Amino acid sequence: MKGFLAFLLFRAAHSAECARDGSKTCGDAQLSGSLFLQLSGSPDKKVHAAEPEMVSQMEPNMVKSQMGPDSVGVDDVDGGLAPPSPPNDAFYPPSFGDIVVGDLVWSDEFDDPTGTGMVNSSKWRWDSGTQLPPSLHPANSELQAYTDRTSNSYLEDGKLKIIAKCENFESRSFTSARLHTEASATFGPGHRMEVKASLPTGRGAWPAVWMLPTDEVYGAWPNSGEIDIVEAVGCTQSKVYGTVHTDAYNHMKNTQKGNDLPIDYGSWHTYTLDWLDSEIRWYVDGQHYHTFAPDTSHYSRWPFSEKFYLILNVAVGGSWGGYCLNGQEPSCSSWDEFGQEQVMEVDYVRVNQLWESSTG
Secondary structure, eight states: OHHHHHHHHHHHHHHHHHHHOTTSOOSGGGSOTTHHHHTTSOTTSOOOSOOHHHHHHTOTTEEEOSSOTTOOOEEEOOSOOOOOOOOOTTSSOOOOTTEEEEEEEEEEOOOOTTSSOOOOTTTOEEEOBSSOOGGGOOOTTBOEEEOOSTTTEEEETTEEEEEEEEEEETTEEEEEOEEEOTTTOOBOSSEEEEEEEEOOOSTTEEEEEEEEESSOTTOTTTTTOEEEEEEOOGGGOSOEEEEEEOSSSOTTTTOOEEEEEOOOTTSOEEEEEEEOSSOEEEEETTEEEEEEOOOOSSTTTOOTTSOEEEEEEEEEBOTTTTGGGTTOOOOSSOTTTTSSOEEEEEEEEEEEEEEEOTTO
16 A cells, blocks of 8 residues: 555656646656556565456456466457446556556466466466477477476566476486466467566577467468567577568568667566567567567568467577587586576566557
8 A cells, every 4th residue: 555655746846847837748658557556665576567366356357268267367348338438557567658558468477376386277288298299389409398387487575487408208318388368368469468577698598578379270380470579599698589470571681670679687677578460579678579470461570450469488409499519418517508597587477458549
């Protein structure tokens, strides 16, 4: 409550200052997405955007994904329903420019109410093994075996940890984890994805937060699309990437569409993706650094009118992740490679409704 009152006082002072100085821009875009968290009184204490019970009450125009009895995700309902009223910005991430952010529709705060360290299996599933099906993206010559063991993914101190490490398992020398929401939550245009994370920096590590299509409407990868919310590779440290892959634009043809931003990605940052009807925008800590806005008349350029699901993983090596290692595996003794475990930490994943402001 103290943090909320502090936030209101800040807004009042901010509004008064803007009224005195007409040259200032006084929109919600000035307010940092982490501001309300910072005003809560403790940098380690999480202020929840909404409790699950609240989310269920906030979705008059949403339905559950038709993906089985344990499905807990939400999909848009088509049919021309009006968007909900703009929310109280004390509990939602800020709007950016012509974007209006609506209700929280899905999230995981990675709390551990049972104290077991177990990831919520009603929200996440694990890919496992050394060879993923082709529909789950080319293997990219990666070196890890993915597992669903708690030694590779678990909850601790209100955060998800994905551990990539040296370990002999299923004929591989490395293990890691890849979690996804395919069975629980899928999303299409009209959503903001926001992930607060710190990423591993060792050479040979390839962490990613990304999305694949639930149904391959236009055929196998890359025809049905891929959205990379954020990727990083230890071979190009201090830089993150936001990218899409389609039939026309993909790394197999060296035509992928993306951009990069220099940051210390081993520190905590908030990665945001705004997915609109005809364009996708990328942000880091509120800084807009890339937009993909092609001719959307053909699926080869825009397969992004369909439903996609979220993926969190740390790959090891591979055609991009290990390109600087000259064909060798990452060292299990070098401290700047895999002499220490490579850990991806995620504080939260949140998905909000999103639409373009009619006033622009």
